Amino acid sequence: MTTVSLAALRTRLRELAEPGIRVQQMRVLRPADDDELLGVRVPVLRRLARAHRDMALEDVDVLLHSRVHEERFTGLLVLAEQVRTAPGADRGALVDFYLARTDCVDNWDLVDGSAYVVLGPWLVDGPPGALDLLDELAASPWRWDRRIAVVATLALIREGRFEPTLRMTLTLRQDPEPLIHKALGWMLREIGRRDEPLLTSFLDRHLAELPRVTVRHATELLPPGVRARFVRTPSWKKAVPATVRRPAAADGRRPA
Numbered sequence: 001m002t003t004v005s006l007a008a009l010r011t012r013l014r015e016l017a018e019p020g021i022r023v024q025q026m027r028v029l030r031p032a033d034d035d036e037l038l039g040v041r042v043p044v045l046r047r048l049a050r051a052h053r054d055m056a057l058e059d060v061d062v063l064l065h066s067r068v069h070e071e072r073f074t075g076l077l078v079l080a081e082q083v084r085t086a087p088g089a090d091r092g093a094l095v096d097f098y099l100a101r102t103d104c105v106d107n108w109d110l111v112d113g114s115a116y117v118v119l120g121p122w123l124v125d126g127p128p129g130a131l132d133l134l135d136e137l138a139a140s141p142w143r144w145d146r147r148i149a150v151v152a153t154l155a156l157i158r159e160g161r162f163e164p165t166l167r168m169t170l171t172l173r174q175d176p177e178p179l180i181h182k183a184l185g186w187m188l189r190e191i192g193r194r195d196e197p198l199l200t201s202f203l204d205r206h207l208a209e210l211p212r213v214t215v216r217h218a219t220e221l222l223p224p225g226v227r228a229r230f231v232r233t234p235s236w237k238k239a240v241p242a243t244v245r246r247p248a249a250a251d252g253r254r255p256a
Contacts, residue, residue: 006059009052013070016040016048029107031069040070042113049077053085057097064104072104076114083118088125095122099133105144108179115148120155123164131164138168143177150183157190165191166202173210184210185217192221203230 022039031037055078063075076098083094098118105111123130137149150172153165165187172180192199199218207215207230219227 003056003059005052005055006062009048009055009063009074010068010071012048013038013040013068013074016044017070025069029069029109031107034067035107036068038068038070042073042109045070045074046077049074049081052078053081060097061101064101069107069110072106073110073113076105076110076118080114080117083121091122092126095119102142102145102148105148107144108147108183111144111147112151112183115151116154119148119152123152124155124159124161134164134168135171138171143180146172146175146177146180147183150180150187153187154190157187157194160194162191162195162198169202169210169214170206173206173214178211178213181211181213182217185214188214188218189220192218196222196226200226200229 017038017040019039021041022037025031025037025039029037052074060075060078063071063078066072066075079094079098083091086094095118098114105114119133123133134149134152137145137152140146140149150165150168153168156162156164169184169188172184175181188199188202191202200222203210203215203218215230219230222230
């Protein structure tokens with residue numbers, strides 16, 4: 001049986017749905033056939049999650065097992081709010097709850113909205129051996145577990161701890177999934193924001209063994225002259241005037 005709070009949240013999600021946003025989401029997320037998209041903006045989901053941060057885990061579990069995409073996303077954001085405010089001793093139980101339900105974290109936006117804010121604080125302050133979890137997730141046959149392993153390292157990057165991400169990049173450099181390659185590039189780019197010499201040194205050593213898309217994403221913020229060491233611009237692209245290049249997506253974001 002669902003609680004009043006859960007029923008109210010589900011009703012509110014449907015009230016906040018926007019047909020135009022749903023069209024964009026269908027194109028960018030490419031959901032599974034049994035996944036229902038409502039078309040609710042992510043900032044709206046975050047506000048709802050903050051308003052329902054005290055929701056019982058029983059109700060969060062109901063949301064995570066819903067086939068409505070935004071319900072799963074909101075459940076993950078509620079869980080992230082609870083991790084953020086939980087005493088350190090209680091975070092482990094919330095992390096276990098999340099890890100037992102990663103089969104519900106089944107698209108890139110759900111991973112990217114939850115991995116570093118649910119697992120991240122535990123990885124940063126967790127017990128000895130906490131980072132072994134990353135290796136376990138990286139070895140999973142479930143591709144979203146592997147992306148969780150990559151994106152969770154963002155919390156460590158923000159603490160100035162870069163080695164786990166560099167190690168994860170080498171572990172997953174031959175992964176068959178492009179979405180993993182893109183996530184690796186994103187994390188390397190975040191390292192480059194903080195320590196450009198470390199990023200360029202890593203790329204100098206490992207460029208030949210890294211996927212092209214990883215390198216492209218990793219080097220996006222480097223100065224053009226430095227980036228040119230790692231990414232070659234095709235001659236046809238150099239000849240295309242800037243005025244006719246493909247515009248960005250309507251919301252200004254790039255698909256993952």
